[in-house]
């Protein structure tokens with residue numbers, strides 16, 4: 752299985768990605784987690800990434816594409832993967848297309864988690880209180896939402912046109928949403 756999970760910040764992508772990936776025994780690969788792991792490193796790149804994240808802006812495509820390609824080359828990703836938070840720009844869609852084409856591979860599905868804007872904002876503020884993520888404050892959240900709507904929302908149409916998009920209602924408990932995703936994916940096989 753080669754899957755993408757998409758949706759606005761706070762919709763529950765990371766949580767659902769872990770459950771789905773475990774079920775299909777593939778790694779859940781989150782670009783956000785990979786960037787957060789760079790925190791505290793003293794390289795220029797790490798500092799640039801941190802500043803962009805704190806401002807709610809995207810890391811440039813060439814940096815993001817490179818870390819994804821490196822990660823997909825690892826042993827555990829040879830039988831499939833679930834990408835969480837990538838691609839987020841049309842340039843990244845093209846980079847992923849190229850990567851797959853070069854290997855004669857294709858995506859099986861793109862899961863789009865959908866939830867009301869107020870639901871996602873309140874989830875993000877709750878997460879801020881629990882996890883203390885430096886980009887989960889009201890100002891950055893508003894910026895991330897804006898960037899998401901401008902740069903990433905249009906990608907859903909790209910995958911819809913390709914017949915890959917599966918829209919899943921992201922409201923409700925973790926278990927309920929997990930069940931909805933699994934039912935939709937089971938129909939594929």
Ligand code: AMP
Nearest residue numbers: 782783803804808809810815836837839
């Ligand atoms: P996330 O945990 O997926 O919400 O990502 C947190 C932050 O990491 C984002 O607000 C961006 O600054 C950065 N980031 C994660 N994935 C990407 C991506 N595919 N392209 C550019 N920036 C990204």
